[in-house]
Amino acid sequence: MRTEEIKNKELLPPNGTEALCRNLIETTYEDLSEENIRIFKDRLLDMTGCIFGGDIVPEDRFFYDMLKKQGGEPVAPAFADDSSLRLPLTSAVMHNCLHARANDFGNMAMVVFDDPIACHYGETILPMNLTLADVFGCRGKEFIANNIAAEDTVGRILYTLPVRWPTDMELGSSAAAAIAIRYYDFDVSQAKTAFSYGATNATDPGNSYYDYCQEFKLHNAESARCGILAAELAKGGWRGLEDPFFGNAGLISRKVGWGCLPDLYEKAFEDLGKRYFTEVRFKRGPGGMPTIATDRLGEKLRARILEEDGSFDPEKIRQVRILEPDTMRRNYYSNPFRLKDHTNALFSYAFACCCSLYHGERRVDLVQTPAILAHPRLVELAEHTILDTYHNDAGTDFLKAQVEMTDGRVFEAEEDFVGSMFAYPSREFLEKKFWDQFHAFGRLPRAVGEKIIELAGRIDTLEDMREYTSLLTVG
Secondary structure, three states: OEHHHOOOHHHOOOHHHHHHHHHHHHOOHHHOOHHHHHHHHHHHHHHHHHHHHHOOOHHHHHHHHHHHHOOOOOOEEOOOOOOOOEEOHHHHHHHHHHHHHOOOOOEEEEEEOOEEEOOOOHHHHHHHHHHHHHHHOOOHHHHHHHHHHHHHHHHHHHHOOOOOOOHHHHHHHHHHHHHHHHHHOOOHHHHHHHHHHHHHOOOOOOOHHHHOOOHHHHHHHHHHHHHHHHHHHHHOOOOOOOOOOOOOOOOOHHHOOOOEOOOOOOHHHOOOOOOOOOEEEEOOOOOOOOHHHHHHHHHHHHHHHHHHHOOOOHHHEEEEEEEEEOOOOOOHHHOOOOOOOHHHHHOOHHHHHHHHHHHOOOOHHHOOHHHHHOOHHHHHHHHOOEEEEEOOOOOOOEEEEEEEEOOOOEEEEEEEHHHHHHOOOOHHHHHHHHHHHHHHHOOOOHHHHHHHHHHHHOHHHOOOOHHHHHHHOOO
16 A cells, blocks of 8 residues: 555554554553453463463573573562562563463464454563563553553554564564553653664564474563663663654565555554454463364374273374365474474474373473473374375365274364364363463462462452562562
8 A cells, every 4th residue: 555545644654653652651441341351361360370381391491590690680570480589670571471481372363353363472461561560560450451552552563464474473572662661651752762672673483493493482582671672762762763663664664565554554543542452362282372273183082092992002002193184384383293302392283182192181291391201102103193184175274183093993083273273261271271380380389379360360459460470479
């Protein structure tokens, strides 16, 4: 879309971005819908559990120790750590966000104007919001509004793009800047400046998972650090871009033709301040949403074996096969389980299916490298799983799996790939997911976990968010 085609001239750059900044700053709890608040409370409990579960990853221990050694003013809490030690703000947000993403088990995906969009903001925004709430202090209602206003801002920007994934990951540092803007009490000009440095310093893991890269979680930590630095630069008086997103050389303007705006640019401002878009999807197993279907396939196959045999013996399995429709794009989740470690397990259809088949479920403690190597038969099954395709006449997105037994019998199952990702979890599921990770962390009494669940359900009644954040530290 050429700029002269914009019908509402009041939205011409930089006015559109300034409108987003104004809405980000002015949004209050009273502007939010009951659905916004209800879903946020579920997500808060979900992400809190992920922070605890993230602490048990052995490969990440050096990272937390490195942050502790860097020194600086100890102003911010380190969640789910061995002590009540506090860290400099940039170190603390990196620490807490990397915890949240360590098992890739949080919540993601927005629905903006009825368009489902993959995104990776929750595992940065929410732990960063908790950290800043502890440092700056705020009421529960403000805490909720901070999160939802920030998500809505970046969600509307992401919506304008013709190709939204993996560009969504380039907006992680903008999302972090949005949360910081709320706490730093900026005006529109300062907010736009902060976005200038948040947007231009975007991190992008892209498709690095093809090499089983650890960058997927560094992305969240680095985005959070960048958000704090962006806010400090604006606070210090630096000038930013006229329009960091849609102006000359802005982040989004570089995704479309020179001198053009995205075709959905005007639509993105519809109902601004009246309707708020947030993340609404939950990961049901560690390792990202695409593994949900294969996780379920493993559970179904195990149930069918138990129904027929009365018991489950992994030694009686000859071969596991996973079949994708030939209309589905193959991706890094289709990679073989050859490295046999935590990161490989998180991004492997083969391991997700075999773990649920072998154990009956896939929990964070079961995807850690030591736990994987402790079960050589599971490793053998996952390593030799055959990934193939089937001809898809129906045009549906069903994944299929087969287990061939040593006696020649074959058990089969299928699962709706997209439907399984979008299904909203029950409260029982969310609480079990929390408890699994809280118990895996294992350094706090059950009474603390019970208090977290209680407060997450009434977080809007808290006069001081430190009542909640204090429960996330040890000592």
